[in-house]
Amino acid sequence: MNRNDNDLPEFIDRFKQALKKVFYEQHDINQLSLERGLPPHIWEGIMDTVPLAVAVPKEYGGRGCVVKECLSLLAAASYESLPLSLTFGINIALFLEPVAKYANDEVKGPIFRDFLEKQCMGGLMITEPDFGSDALNMKTFYQEIDGKYVVKGRKHWQGLTGQATYWLVAARKALENGELARDVDFFITDNELPHQHIKVESLYSNLGLYMIPYGLNTVDVTVPKNQQLKPESTGIKMMxxxxxxxxxxxxxxxxxxxxxxxxxxxxxxxxxxxxxxxxxxxxxxxxxxxxxxxxxxxxxxxxxxxxxxxxxxxxxxxxxxxxxxxxxxxxxxxxxxxxxxxxxxxxxxxxxxxxxxxxxxxxxxxxxxxxxxxxxxxxxxxxxxxxxxxxxxxxxxxxxxxxxxxxxxxxxxxxxxxxxxxxxxxxxxxxxxxxxxxxxxxxxxxxxxxxxxxxxxxxxxxxxxxxxxxxxxxxxxxLDTRATLVKEYKENSEWSGMF
Known part of the structure; x- marks a missing residue:
């Protein structure tokens, strides 16, 4: 499905027509938006237009990872459904583009083929229960054992939890002294393979964005060396x-x-x-x-x-x-x-x-x-x-x-x-x-x-x-004035006692 440099409007129009069909002609988007997730046949109707081709390189059959095309797709999706647009945003920016830029060439082909032909999805695992924005102190770690990498830890609030086939998992190297390295590495996992399957411990009842499943995951996987992303300098700069x-x-x-x-x-x-x-x-x-x-x-x-x-x-x-x-x-x-x-x-x-x-x-x-x-x-x-x-x-x-x-x-x-x-x-x-x-x-x-x-x-x-x-x-x-927290606010603050 190699892109034609002049066919972006036609590509986006086909996508919009697919959304119109599944959200308005076949179903009521206002009712669908109240349900958790989307039924498989609705996903199929949307993904048949191969929207994620925008984030697959040309040499692998995609449209070339052109930012203008990616943003155009996200905009077309968010006009009808913000959760749908976020789903594509996760796939594009947090999986497909990093794989296109940093993954080994020998693993790219099968992954991109799955996205183009099998409607697969992918996401990114960084956030941990005890370390949200403080990603550099994450406790998920990896070790090299028998020529492969064993990655263990817990991750949560990943969009597409339990739905994505592929994941990029962030981890720190376990050192001989028991500490974890300061740098961060990323590993591709495939949920279809037993030794790479990431277990979903629980799904969260997220407020809004019902289409997207979020939850708590336990990571205990073994991946081959070629599924580690290769940074241009350090893992932190890659992140x-x-x-x-x-x-x-x-x-x-x-x-x-x-x-x-x-x-x-x-x-x-x-x-x-x-x-x-x-x-x-x-x-x-x-x-x-x-x-x-x-x-x-x-x-x-x-x-x-x-x-x-x-x-x-x-x-x-x-x-x-x-x-x-x-x-x-x-x-x-x-x-x-x-x-x-x-x-x-x-x-x-x-x-x-x-x-x-x-x-x-x-x-x-x-x-x-x-x-x-x-x-x-x-x-x-x-x-x-x-x-x-x-x-x-x-x-x-x-x-x-x-x-x-x-x-x-x-x-x-x-x-x-x-x-x-x-x-x-x-x-x-x-x-x-x-x-x-x-x-x-x-x-x-x-x-x-x-x-x-x-x-x-x-x-x-x-x-x-x-x-x-x-x-x-x-x-x-x-302004120089500023209000601060009154920790003992209950003292002399009950209005009914003022009579």
Missing amino acids: LDILHRSRMQFPGMGMGFIKRMLDEAQFHCENRIVGTGNLLKLDAVQHQLSRIQTAYTICSAMCYRSSHISGIGLNVAAEGLEANSMKALITDLMQESAQLCLQVSGANGYKISHIAGRGIVDSRPFQIFEGSNEMLYTQIAEIIAKQMKRQKEANLFNFLSQFKQTERAAPHFKKELNFVIGDNITQRKMIDLGKIIAKLISAQYVLDIRDKGFNKELTVNSLHNTRLDIAHLVSNFS
Whole structure:
């Protein structure tokens, strides 16, 4: 199924038609979304279009791992179903692309053939019950025994638990002194083989994303040496390359989802009559819909940027600033768009069977997994603060106006950014600083697509709303007061005793 460079629209259209058939003509997607998992015949109807061919190299019969194609597929899926898009995102960014880039050539062929011909799926196992974002302290380990690798440990919250055939399992080498090596290695496992089967201990009752099974897994497998991924330098840098590339593909999942929220909200407001006019006559509603349009514009700009900088031919291990900015900001915008769509939809939106109500629940974990947004915003701020200190520049505008990722956007926000960030910043203010930086980076993406011919009105409104956001964050940043936890809060805090 080698791709034709000009047939992407046709490929995506076939995929969309398949979704229309299974979700609307044969079944009701609103009811399917309330059930755990999808029936096999529905998966078959979707996978018959071979959507994951976008992440298989040409030499193995795929479409070539082109970022634009991967993001286009994710967007088409998320317009109808965010869980479906995440399913493809897991397969593409957390399995197929790492295998294409880092696996031994002798194991690639059978794996890619299974994806193209047998509708197989794959996922990534990093997170452990006692070590979530602290991946470098994972306890899953491996040893070489009789020329093979034995991998043991426990993993949880892996999307597609019990459903994926193939897994990439992260582990640390067991040393002779009983300690575990600092570096991380990855191993391909095949659940169809007895010695490589990963046991599912339990499935979680995840809130939302019902289509995707999550759970607790026990890893006790033996794999041949050629199923170990081969890093370009260290395993940690390989892991960062994989995770950063994945975060740069979040805009693909956000694209269709935000467009759906916008279309649903605008349609409702145009057709909902209040008094002598529709909801769009209300200024506050106009503002709310402009916020969703701003999210749509920023997401479009992120997709354009990601298509140029996140291909598997590039190493993005050192691109944490842009990867974290994309992931954190777009997932915040996804949640905001769903909340706004529900708000203008009124009581009908407050149903799990309604696209907005379901959208709130399904988009919420995106702000948590693959690095919680608070952690990512903090990392963004730390990157900038360190560089400012290195250059001995205390003024935020002065630095950002000369920084590559923000130099075009900074002059548009000089009034808001012209302040000294100071020393010994609290973590909560570091988070605010990270949000400011992420919004400024995205504003530069918007300026870039404006120059390529993107809708001028949308870009103007996007920059206006971004200015409001940055001004709000800066005002918070400049306040000296802060509330802290009162541990003994029950003392003198019972209102009924005040009489």
